[in-house]
Amino acid sequence: MAVPKKRTSIAKKRIRKNIWKMEGYWIALKAFSLAKSLSTGNSKSFFVQQEQERNK
Template sequence: MAVPKKKRSKAKKRTHKSLWKGKARAEAQKALSLGKSVLSGRSSFIYPTEEDDEDNEE
């Protein structure tokens, strides 16, 4: 039988939303930082480039 959920208080709702947005903000900052490092050529990981793809085809 279906039972209605309990309502979340405004304070808990705001806290939960703040934490959720904070996590998203941190992930966005990491993605931006990674993108900047790739563009500047200072990245510390290997990723395929167009030159590598051409070498593999031959």
Template sequence: MAVPKKKTSKSKAKSRKATWKRKAWVQSKLALSLAKSTLSGKSNSFIVQREEEVSN
């Protein structure tokens, strides 16, 4: 028969949630930074062909 596990404390739950949100925030910040560098043409991580360059 299934036995319920002990309840997780509020502080532990909040700590896990804060860690999860922090990881998401860092990833969104990196993605925005990469998008800005790609649009400015200063990206060194990969090459992007723009429509102007392709048509010329």
């Protein structure tokens, strides 16, 4: 027979939720940093092929 589980305290729920939110924050921060380095051309981990303008 199934037995209901005990309720998780509000403090534990809040801690877990904040950890989950912070993971997303750090991933977004890294993505923004990588995009910034790519746009300025200072990236050392990615090689972006630059298009050359042709004068006609």
